[in-house]
Amino acid sequence: MNSRRITIFAALAACTTLAACGGADSRDTDRTSGPANEPNSVMYFDSTQAVIPGTAAAGAAGGTANGAELFTRCAVCHQASGLGVTGAYPPLAGSEWLLNNPEVPIRIVLHGLQGPITVKSTSFNSAMTPFADQLSDAEIAAIITYERSSWGNSASKITAEQVASVRAATKAQTAPWKPDELKGLIGK
Numbered sequence: 499m500n501s502r503r504i505t506i507f508a509a510l511a512a513c514t515t516l517a518a519c520g521g522a523d524s525r526d527t528d529r530t531s532g533p534a535n536e537p538n539s540v541m542y543f544d545s546t547q548a549v550i551p552g553t554a555a556a557g558a559a560g561g562t563a564n565g566a567e568l569f570t571r572c573a574v575c576h577q578a579s580g581l582g583v584t585g586a587y588p589p590l591a592g593s594e595w596l597l598n599n600p601e602v603p604i605r606i607v608l609h610g611l612q613g614p615i616t617v618k619s620t621s622f623n624s625a626m627t628p629f630a631d632q633l634s635d636a637e638i639a640a641i642i643t644y645e646r647s648s649w650g651n652s653a654s655k656i657t658a659e660q661v662a663s664v665r666a667a668t669k670a671q672t673a674p675w676k677p678d679e680l681k682g683l684i685g686k
């Protein structure tokens with residue numbers, strides 16, 4: 499009993515140490531090196547922080563990932579108008595899947611989506627490819643932020659940190675989501 503307890507404590511201590519050396523913490527260090535009187539969320543989008551080319555940290559600091567530009571990848575299907583294509587690609591303008599709980603669009607972009615779905619009272623049944631291996635956390639954050647604030651949409655910004663935490667929490671997901679699996683998250 500005693501030795502088991504010691505093992506658990508040792509494991510906890512190891513985890514704490516790993517977390518302290520992990521990516522999340524090195525980003526924290528970056529942020530705290532910025533203007534001291536600004537809250538993290540503002541500094542995150544401060545383009546003056548994006549001075550380290552070619553690193554995730556540069557993208558995460560905002561400014562380098564251009565949501566409008568990156569959206570061309572989505573516009574192939576969802577159209578530049580955000581209105582989609584009847585019978586094939588659902589709309590992003592006014593979509594309840596996009597505009598409520600940010601975790602829903604983040605999960606969809608990371609892992610894709612396949613199966614029957616109703617968007618704005620219209621049914622679709624097709625497939626969207628996953629982007630987890632093609633887009634960084636900062637790029638996904640920039641794209642979804644762009645979509646949530648275009649075509650009359652006005653939902654909150656998404657940060658690279660939010661994408662990173664959903665990416666970590668869903669890393670076991672190997673197949674596209676089924677819409678039914680995500681539907682319950684919309685209102686949360």
Ligand code: HEC
Binds near residue numbers: 614
């Ligand atoms: C290959 C075409 C294609 C591309 C590229 C694509 N999507 Fe989709 N997307 C779809 C389809 C098809 C669905 C509906 C899937 C279904 O029927 O289950 C969908 C569903 C969605 C939904 C949920 C429904 C809605 O309309 O709100 C969101 C949000 C979304 N896509 C965002 C994106 C974003 C962001 C990108 C770019 C990173 C993107 N999509 C790229 C085809 C695509």
